[in-house]
Amino acid sequence: MTKPLRIPLAGAAWIALLATAACGPAEADSDPAAQTEPIPSAAEGRTLTAPPELVVGEWWSVEVDPALVGATFPTTLVVTHREGDRARIGIPPNDFSHDFLVLHIPVLGDVDLTTFAWRVMWDDFEALRFPLEEGREWTADFHGFDVDAEVTRVEGNRAYVTMVGEGQRIELVYDADMGMITDFREEALQLAFRVTDHGFGYEGEVLSPAGIELGMMVRGPAVSAAHHGDAETMGDAAGDTPGNTSESVEVDTDGSHGSLNLVVWNQGTESEGGRYSITATAPDGETFDGVFEVEPGSPSVLVQSFGHESVQGTWHLDFHRGGPAGLLVELFTYQLDVVRPEGR
Secondary structure (H helix, E strand, C coil), X not given: CCCCCCCCCCCHHHHHHHHHHHCCCCHHHHCHHHXXXXXXXXXXXXXXXXXXXXXXXXXXXXXXXXXXXXXXXXXXXXXXXXXXXXXXXXXXXXXXXXXXXXXXXXXXXXXXXXXXXXXXXXEEXXXXXXXXXXXXXXXXXXXXXXXXXXXXXXXXXXXXXXXXXXXXXXXXXXXXXXXXXXXXXXXXXCEEEEEEEEECCCCCCEEEEEEEEEEEEEECCCCCCCCCCCHHHHHHHCCCCCCEEEEEEEEXXXXXXXXXXXXXXCCCCCCCCEEEEEEEECCCCCEEEEEEEECCCCCCEXXXXXXXXXXXXXXXXXXXXXXXXXXXXXXXXXXXXEECHHHC
């Protein structure tokens, strides 16, 4: 059975980065709790009435649990930059997965603290609105769908938020003491993450992406416009005749680095097997091959992910569909800094 792959960073510079990071303190990636510091004064007294005063080096241990792909990813989030009402959140090299970009969770990259917004597909997802009081309402965009949000209850320093919209339902918990969304569950894509630990004073290198953008999204055979949220539509499209297609796509964004995601959209066709392949050729000629031998009972979404540091220009994509599932390519671009938060 094909499983989602957690593929390490690609490219000579990123390979060198991982080699360097491996020489650092082992506990930096494996056990941030072992190095935590007392609560900084700037982080004391957080409440639900105002955005959190996040602190550079603040960290959260997180379990990312997207049931749709049939895998769980433990990781660590670290504040790498903070200026005014904006922060940037990164991940240590050994904890980073390019799958996070196509999953859109956990919180990653640039964050507007006034709304706790991070990039999800085309727009920023405004997860919160302060003050967080019972009955507070707002409208947000999640994955291209409008959702109506409401604080349904408040317990101590925690706010419980429910969001509903066309084919969407999201439930999340914000904990002001931790300054983070500590539980997130989304029904349509079956996305979830939860915080399991929290502290300050993270030491070690952190990959810090900035300016995350969707560089391209190309639907191969049988993938409809509603591919991410409409299993019924996807099932109808999946009845098309298997075959091959090719396409060239121009990427023109500000990011020099990227996370490339080759996807088999198997939702609605999990009972059937098939053989699929996607080949993506980058502007510099480097080729990325995804081959999927899908057995009956495989997860609803199968992903193979790669990192690349030369993403601007023309990409060439080749799809081979030997089964009922649909195919998809997504590329998210960003600038990438490598920082040691304690040194900022």
